[in-house]
Amino acid sequence: MGESAPPPGLKLMDSEEFREHAHRMVDFVADYYRHIEKFPVRSQVSPGYLNDLIPAFAPQDPESFDDILADVSNIIIPGLTHWQSPSFFSYYPANSSTAGILAEILISGFNTVNFSWIASPAATELEIIVVNWLGKLLELPDSFLSGSSGLSHTATSRLTYCLFYSLGKGGGVIQGSATEGMLVTLCAARSRAISKHTPNGLVEEDVVRRLRAYTSDQTHMCLHKACKIAGIKLVVLPTTKETNYALSPALLRGAIEEGGDDVIPLYLGATLGTTSSAAVDPLLDLGEIAQEYEMWFHVDAAYGGSACICPEYRHFLDGIEKADSLNVGTHKWLLTNLDCSVLWVKNARTLTSTLSVQSEYLRNKVWIQASEAGEVVDFKDWQVSLGKRFRLALKLWLVMRLYGSSKLKNYIIHHTCLARLFERKVTEDKRFEVLVPCRFGLVCFRLKAIEASSVNALNENLLHAVNSNETTFITHTVLSGDFLLRMAVGGTLTEVKHVIKAWETIQKKATQLLSFK
Ligand SMILES: Cc1ncc(COP(=O)(O)O)c(C=O)c1O
Numbered sequence: 001m002g003e004s005a006p007p008p009g010l011k012l013m014d015s016e017e018f019r020e021h022a023h024r025m026v027d028f029v030a031d032y033y034r035h036i037e038k039f040p041v042r043s044q045v046s047p048g049y050l051n052d053l054i055p056a057f058a059p060q061d062p063e064s065f066d067d068i069l070a071d072v073s074n075i076i077i078p079g080l081t082h083w084q085s086p087s088f089f090s091y092y093p094a095n096s097s098t099a100g101i102l103a104e105i106l107i108s109g110f111n112t113v114n115f116s117w118i119a120s121p122a123a124t125e126l127e128i129i130v131v132n133w134l135g136k137l138l139e140l141p142d143s144f145l146s147g148s149s150g151l152s153h154t155a156t157s158r159l160t161y162c163l164f165y166s167l168g169k170g171g172g173v174i175q176g177s178a179t180e181g182m183l184v185t186l187c188a189a190r191s192r193a194i195s196k197h198t199p200n201g202l203v204e205e206d207v208v209r210r211l212r213a214y215t216s217d218q219t220h221m222c223l224h225k226a227c228k229i230a231g232i233k234l235v236v237l238p239t240t241k242e243t244n245y246a247l248s249p250a251l252l253r254g255a256i257e258e259g260g261d262d263v264i265p266l267y268l269g270a271t272l273g274t275t276s277s278a279a280v281d282p283l284l285d286l287g288e289i290a291q292e293y294e295m296w297f298h299v300d301a302a303y304g305g306s307a308c309i310c311p312e313y314r315h316f317l318d319g320i321e322k323a324d325s326l327n328v329g330t331h332k333w334l335l336t337n338l339d340c341s342v343l344w345v346k347n348a349r350t351l352t353s354t355l356s357v358q359s360e361y362l363r364n365k366v367w368i369q370a371s372e373a374g375e376v377v378d379f380k381d382w383q384v385s386l387g388k389r390f391r392l393a394l395k396l397w398l399v400m401r402l403y404g405s406s407k408l409k410n411y412i413i414h415h416t417c418l419a420r421l422f423e424r425k426v427t428e429d430k431r432f433e434v435l436v437p438c439r440f441g442l443v444c445f446r447l448k449a450i451e452a453s454s455v456n457a458l459n460e461n462l463l464h465a466v467n468s469n470e471t472t473f474i475t476h477t478v479l480s481g482d483f484l485l486r487m488a489v490g491g492t493l494t495e496v497k498h499v500i501k502a503w504e505t506i507q508k509k510a511t512q513l514l515s516f517k
Helices: 015-034 065-079 098-110 121-137 153-166 178-200 204-210 221-230 249-262 283-292 304-309 348-355 365-372 391-428 452-468 496-516
Strands: 171-175 211-216 233-237 264-271 296-300 325-328 341-345 432-434 442-447 475-479 482-488
Touching: 015 065, 098 391, 121 171, 121 341, 121 391, 171 178, 171 391, 178 204, 178 211, 178 221, 178 264, 178 296, 178 325, 178 341, 178 348, 204 211, 211 221, 211 249, 221 233, 233 249, 249 264, 249 283, 264 283, 283 296, 304 325, 304 391, 341 348, 391 432, 391 442, 391 496, 442 452, 442 496, 452 475, 452 482, 452 496
Parallel strands: 211 233, 211 264, 264 296, 296 325
Antiparallel strands: 171 341, 325 341, 432 442, 442 482, 475 482
8 A cells, every 4th residue: 555545444423323323322321311310329439440341452443332332331330420310419519401411412513622713703702692691690790791781782792892802891701610710810810910010120020929819718729729820829717607617808808917018919719609518708898808909809609609590699799799700610500511610700801911822823814803903702812721612602502592591590499499408307306406507509417426526426427327328429528627517409300309318318327326326
């Protein structure tokens, strides 16, 4: 064979083969969901289990689809923790939905790489529109939205880009995670601070050394990670039971003042729905302090934000007008399969001036003028990676269209009612206590002990006993030294019967533990 001849039989994409395999794959996934309750919620395998089951080398020759599907059933599924099980009550939920899965098929089918507007105009424009839809559902201040809410969409479409991106106004972008949202906003805040302070005779290294980010000890570790990457020192402030584990504005002010002149307050990370106990920081008071000290104010609503589409929970966002940025993880509790985390910023220019890069191969004289004039958005300048999946644009679009906002609101309320039901059950059993108020879908509780010194060990044992039962999976937290069990309700398939069953399992295990004493 001549060097230039292609190898024979290299047809890797065939519509008919795809159709046949995809239909079978859809059946496979549909059956997985139908039978999901038969699997132990938490994987029961031991570390390294796959090593003995999968060859050490990739196959030289093609294998059959049947064999691969059989392996998925026999060796992959046993190693899954079934996050979509209706009896998964751990961490926080990671919702899957029919709409989300269907959108993923489209996303993967198109497989566009949407770093700039021209790379797929529909991806960029749909992202702007659906992120705005969600922003309006959350009743975010106009300053976070792209475009003028007062004018018709067609009338403003071109104006939207010109006025609200090029002039440094707000807008939203889909990030892969809350962590990425924190990292890009932290970098934007750092650049802003460097520009502000270097003209005053300080060198950049000196400015960075003096910058401080502030947050509470309840903030998700992703802010710690973002600070590590960005090289910013983080001041972590303690919380207490008295504030229900929310950050105290007085404590924040004291910590800033304590830093004195050597410190430049840079960034305040508040949380709406902390990971441990769903605590909500007082946004209004914290926002005022952030403004006073000219800090970037970021609100992490990765979990609690989704609930704020409901009028019953919108008040938790009061004060958001003081924030510079906000993230809501719709991949947690709003049905847009992982990954989909929306970040809104009030001043998009701060992001783009920090993250914008240009390369000759990205330049095209037809659209570069529009890009440089700010008439189009290039989302590569709003995020860490250049390449970007179609992601939430399609997922949230399908979710919102297939379910409508009324169904989405009912969905959230369904879970919060289930959490209240669970909380009621716990308080009715005098052997237990709920130690922090139930918020959103989370209940933190524990088994009481006769001797205070043994209460943590007792609850650790209870957690272990509950999770060794394959039918439910919960996690724990430690607050003020107290070991608490966390029941996080929010699974797409979770119904009353699953919550009751989990509670009965907990009660049964508690009875067994107490009878051993
Ligand atoms: C409050 C909060 N913020 C941030 C995160 C991290 O989210 P991500 O995995 O999207 O970075 C979590 C994860 O559970 C969370 O609960």
